[in-house]
Amino acid sequence: MLTPTFFISRDSGGSLVEQIVNAVANRIDDKLLRTGARMPSIRQFADEQEVSRFTVVEAYDRLVAKGYLESRRGAGFFVRERASMLNNVPTTAQIAPVTQNLDVVWLVRNMFRQLPPQKMPGSGVLPHDWLDGELVANGLRSISRLNQNLLLHYGTQQGFLPLRQQLQLKMAELEIAASPEQIVMTSGVTQGLDLVAREFTQPGDTIFVDDPAWFLMFGSFAILGTKVIGIPRLHDGPDVAKLAELAALHKPKLYIINSVLHNPTSTSLSAAKAFQVLKAAEEHDFMIVEDDVYCDMHPGPAVQAATRIAALDQLNRVIYLGGFSKTLAANLRVGFIATSPELAIRLADRKMLSTLTTTEIGERVVYKILSEGHYRKHVDRIRVKLDGVRDDITKRLEQQGMKVDYRTPAGMFLWTETGCDTNKLTEKAMEQGYLLAPGSLFSPSQLPSTKMRINIAAMSDPGVWEFLKREIN
Template structure:
C-alpha cells in the first residue's frame, strides 16, 4: 500500500525551533484529527518516512511510538503502523500537548491552570482579566452588604432556574440599549459565559458534529467542545471579522451546527465586526442552516460606534438564528460568576431546563449583587473608568512593544488586548517567562489546531511591572 501524499510532503523544519520528533507528532496528529488521514490508513514505513522527511530512522521510531501511546496509531506486528480509530471525546485533542511529557503543560489547561496561580496581577500579561486595582472591590462589597440586610430566608432557598427575575428585567433594559429586543422570558442566567457556551453546545451538538470558532479565538472553548466529542474548526479572523469566503467554503464542506464568534472586542485581537461582514455571516448561516452564538463578554469595554464601528449580529437578527451571550466577570469581578443567554422564548425554556438538570440553579446571591449594581446606576460609571484607564495605557504599551521589535497585528482604539507577532517561538518564550514568575499567553493556544506560533496575546492592563519589560527586552529586544 502506498503512503498518503499528505505525509510525503515536507512536514518538518529545522528552523522552526521545535524538535523533529515534536513536529512529526503534531503534524501527523493534526492530519488525523482533520480526517486527512482516515482510520485504517497505513502509514509509511519507518525507512520510507525517514527518507521522505530527511530525518533519522530513530526520530521516526520515537515519533511513531508517541503517536501509538496517545491513541493516534496502532502497531501491527509484521505489517507496520496504521491510523487508529479514535474515541469521539479524543477526536480533537491538541497535538501540541502530545509531543512529549514536557510539552504537555503548554496546552489550554496549562494557561488556565497558571491563571489561577497566586502570581501578582502585574506579572500576568497573558491573563484575560483586569488587575485587582483596576476594579472596584468596594462596589461589589456594598452589593453584598445590601443583600445581607434583606429577609434572610430569601437567601436560603434555591434560586429560580431561569434566573433572578429583577436581574433579567434589568438585562432587558441593557440589551435594549444595544438594539436587541429580549423579554425577561428570553433570558437565562448562567455561571459565567463558560457555562452559557457549554449549555448551548450540549443543546445543539452530538459527538461528531462540527462547531466553528474564530481563529484565533478564546482558547477554553476548544477543550470543552472536544470533551463533548465535537469537531472544532477555525475560521480565519481578519481585521473586520471572519474570512467570509472561507466561512462559506468550510460550511458547505462540514455542515456545522454552531459558529461561536466575538462580534465586538474580539479576543485576542480587540477588533470588531463590520456591518458588511455581519450581513454576510448571517446570510451564510441561513444558507447552510447553522446557529450563531455571539459571545459579547467584552461588550462594556467598547466605547460606542462614534469611536469604533461595531455591529452586533443579535441586533440584526433579533435572536432568531443568533444566540447572544454576556456577563460581568471581566468588568466587575472574576469571582462573580454571573452570565446570561438571550435567545428565542422556546430555546430559553429548553436551555433553562438543561441548566436545571445539570446544576439546578445558579447562585441568586451573585445575581442579586449584579442587579443592585446595575439598577442603582453605578455600573455605567464604573465601566467608563475602566475604558479611561485602558485608553491611558494603550498607546504607551503599543509603542514600547513595537520598540522591542514586535509587530502589533491590529491597532484598535479600544479593548484590553494586543495581538502581537514576536518573530520567535512564543511557547518557548512563555516557558522562560514562567521560570521567572511571569505568565505569557503563547499564540498557539488561541488556535484550534494548536500548531506552533510566533504570535502572543498581551493584556495592556497587566504591563506595568518593570520586570516584565526587562524580560521581554532581554529575550526579544
C-alpha cells in the same frame, strides 16, 4: 542551593504561609523545582521575601507534611521524590514520564495561581486595582441585610427576575429586543457556551470558531467529542469566503464569534461582515453564538465601528451571551443567555439537570449595581484607564521589536507578532514567575506560533519589559 522566584502578596486574601506552600508546591508539580534540589535556608527565604522566620518555618513544615520537602538535620530542606511517599502509587520507573506541554489546560491552570496580576500579561482579566472591590462589597453588604430566608433557598430556574428585567433594558440599548422570559442566567459565559454546545451538538458534529479565538472553548468542545474548525479572523470580522467554503464542506451546527472586541485581537465586526455572516448561517443552516462578554469595554460606534449580529437577527438564528466577569468580578460568575422563548426554556431545563439553579446571591449583587446606576460610571472609568495606557504599551512593544497586528482604539488586548516561538518564550517566562499567553493556544490547530496576546492592563511590572527586551531583541 536553588533560589526559586516567589511572589508573596499582602493583598491576596490568603495567609503568607498558604501562599508560600502553594507557590513551592506548584513549582515542584511543574518540575520547576527538581527532586533533590536544596531549598533556601529559613533565614535566606525570610530575608528575600520580607517575612518572618516563623512564617517560613511553618510553611516548610507543612510542605514536609504534604510530602513535597524533606528535612535533613544539619543540612536543610530538600525537594522530595513524592511518588515514593504515596501508598499504592506507581513509582516513576513504572509510569511514563509526564511532560508539561503548553496547552489550554496549562494556561487555565496557571491563570488561577496566586501570581500578582502585574506578573500575568497573558491573563484575560483586569488587575484588581483596576476594578472596584468596594462596589461589589457594598452590594454584598446590602444583600446580607435582606430577610435571611431569601438567601437560603435555591434561585429560580431562569435566574433572578429583576436582574433579567434589568438586562432587557440593557440589551434594548444595543437594539436587541429580549423579554425576561428569553433570558437565562448562567454561571458566566463559560457555562452558557457549554449549555448551548450540549443542546445543539452530538459527538462528531462540527463547531466553527474564530481563528484566533478564546482558547477555553477548544478543550470544552473537545470533551463533548465535537470537531472544532477555525475561521480566519480579519481586521473587520471573519473571512466570509472561507466561512462559506468550510460551511458547505463541514455543515457546522454552531459558529461561536466575538463580534465586539474580539479576544485576542480587540477587533470588532463591521456591518457588512455581520450581514454576510448571518446570510451564510441561513444558507448553510447553522446557529450563531455571539459571545459579547467584552460589550461594556466598547466605547461606541463613534470611536470604533461595531455591529452585533443579534441586533440584525433579533435572536432567531443568533444566541447572544453576556456577562460581568471582565468588568465587575470574576468571582461573581454571573452571565446570561438571550435567545428565543422556546430555546430559553430548553436551555433552562438543561441547566437545571446539570447544575440546578445559578447562585441568586451573585445575581442580586449585579442587579443592585446595575439598577442603581453605578455600573455605567464604573465601566466608563475602565475604558478611560485602558485608553490611557494602550498607545504607550503599543509603542513600547514595537520598540522591543514586536509588531501589533491591529491597532484598535478600544479593548484590553493586543495581538502581537514576536518573531519567535512563543511557546518557548512562555516557558522561559514561567521559570521567572511571569505568565504569558502564546499564540498557539488561541488556534484550534494548537500549532507553534510567533503570535502572543498581551493584556495591556497587566504590563506595569518593569521585569516584564526587561524579560521581553532580553528574549526578543
